Amino acid sequence: MIKRRSILIPVIFLLPSVVFLLTFVYIPLFQNFYNSFFSFSVFSQTKTFVGMENFRIFFNDRVVPVALLNNFKYAVISVIFQVAFALVLAYILEDKIFRRVAPFFRVVYFMPVMISISVIALLFGFIYNPQMGLLNSFLELVGLGDWGKPWLGNATTAIYAVIAMSQWQSIGFIMMLFIVAIQKIPKDLYEAADIDGAGKIRKFFSVTVPQVKEAIFVNTLITVTGSMLVFNEPYILTNGGPGFSSMTMAVHMYQEGFVKDNMGYASTLAICIFLLSAILAIIQIRLSRTGKDD
């Protein structure tokens, strides 16, 4: 009797989360996989089975390589700025010299995280505006007027303009996670390093980086998988244009599904995005061997 109850209680506690996960994550995932073999429209309820046709379209779609490359650029630049640079920022802010002003700067860097992405995109729309934009005006002011460009309208600069906005917004969040991690490092490690005569840079590489390894891994995972899914920024700023030069996989999926009404193909794209981010996550977990340390 007692034994039976002891099994029942954890099951009851787990049940709500399992039900939620099933209805909102796993069932839609499988349904989506199923849908990717069909061709259908939101306007009608009939689905036509097309087999692997959607996957054939996927491999012949000229937008896909552009979108994947853009996602890749997003990932690389985000890892450099949001992970590497945010770690440096966090280290500087946690330094004794900045102790007094650190809380202020923490707020300053964290502020963009709390602003809605739509608002930020509108703001950057003004910054990048070719006629009265802040960026071009600033370049003109410092005598670099020739560098001025219609940033969002130029096929080469559009994606970088979009990525730059994301960095500005997200760096504060990752920095905050690193600050927490750095604060957890035992102080005696730094004291020992001081006694050994280590400088600030040496302490950063020999104490801070190894100690926050786990945080680095988590943050890289967040940014890399996040950059596979990036949607809001390109959607609001450029809608993937001009042409499809700043298209990302998620925007392409949305366009196919809700603008061009190819729900089946959009499901195929969704599956591919899922597989890609899953593979990336697995590779990272393997590489860093997390969870096996203890």
Place this chain on the structure above:
Amino acid sequence: MKRLLAVVVMVLLLLSLFVACSSSGDSDVSNEASGGDRSSSSDSNDASSDEIVEINFNHRWPNEPRKSFYDQKIAEYMEANPNVKINVDAVLNDAYKEKIRVLISNENLPDIFTSWSDSFALNLVSSGRIMPLNDILAEDPEWSGNIMESQFAGFTFDDVTYGVPFTIDGKVFFYNKDIFAENNLEAPATYDEFIAVLDALQAAGYENPLVEGLQNTWAISHYMGTIFQRIIDPAVLEVDYQDGYGEFTDPGYLRGLEVFQELATYMGDLSTAITHEDARNMFGNGEIPIVYMQFAEIKLVEDIGGVDFGFFNFPAFADGKGDPNALTGAPEGWMLSKNAPPEAIDFLKFLTSAETAFEFTKVDGQLNAIIGAVTEENTSPARMEAYEIILNASASAPWFDNAVNINVADVFMRGGQSLATGQMTPEEIIKDAQEQAARLSKE
């Protein structure tokens, strides 16, 4: 001290909540009471007028002046019909298209909403969730007879009408009369003359004599639609625009894309980074001589002020096979959901009544399909001129993005951006369009 502060804040919050709740409760009660009074005094429909009927109303103008106009009309209607409560939701243009597509895929379609004509309307109709209006129109000839017969075409499929046209429109080049006079130029009638005018303006110092907000892909589709209509044989277009039958093999498409490419060189780098609204504002401020705009925008340009402008229709091509005097532009109107309550039909009649339309012309400025609603009394000379152009056009061509399947339209629209930035050639775009068309004909 801190604790005291916390307690005070909590009490204040609770009080405000309490007050808010009770006041809204009060207003509910008074609403019901007045509804009840009315039903007892008018003695009609006791059962239905006792309960409040909710109508969900979606339109696509969260911007002024139309938002306020509809808000006011809703308020007027609810005051006259206390048993009706109208929930309004407004989303702009492209976002509205997407929203309606999402809503129609389930049962949440609003009772009454705005729709474009032609393929956009046809798509909605194919869902089987739109109310056919033939009986309603036939039952009330006093109301329906007041709506221009010609404008129903874009909402009628297989002799069944699914929408009531309201605003009417046309797309022409707006030109700055002062700039043209300064440079001794005249409105061009042929494409070659048009290019000569653009060259002359460029020589006169206007780096970008023609500007368009190419960030808005629909603006590109308007160009493409008119260019194809002018160049290509109408019989070919009719087949190609039919969903599932298109081939897009006519050499006219390539020629059309080359024309757009040539025009894009006059638009400059800037165009792909701005919206159509930016382009309109630049025109309104006298910075650029020519913009391709809709008559619906006349009032917006007038409101910026200070520019004396005229119109000319898209110039004719020497080798064009289409009607050179056709006007691109299609009506927008209202549709009802199949499950809409009778009150929504009544509200539709109110929205398209002669009185509402007359006031609409005055407040909003856009021309509409209600007979007698646009007169010299309530509109400007420029808009009156536009009204005459629409009424006298030899034929009307629908918006390209509504005329063809969106998959093909998207190839041309994004292709237009790629042409302007030099990322693609006309041949590549045609190839893409043919592939899309072939895929659609297989389905």
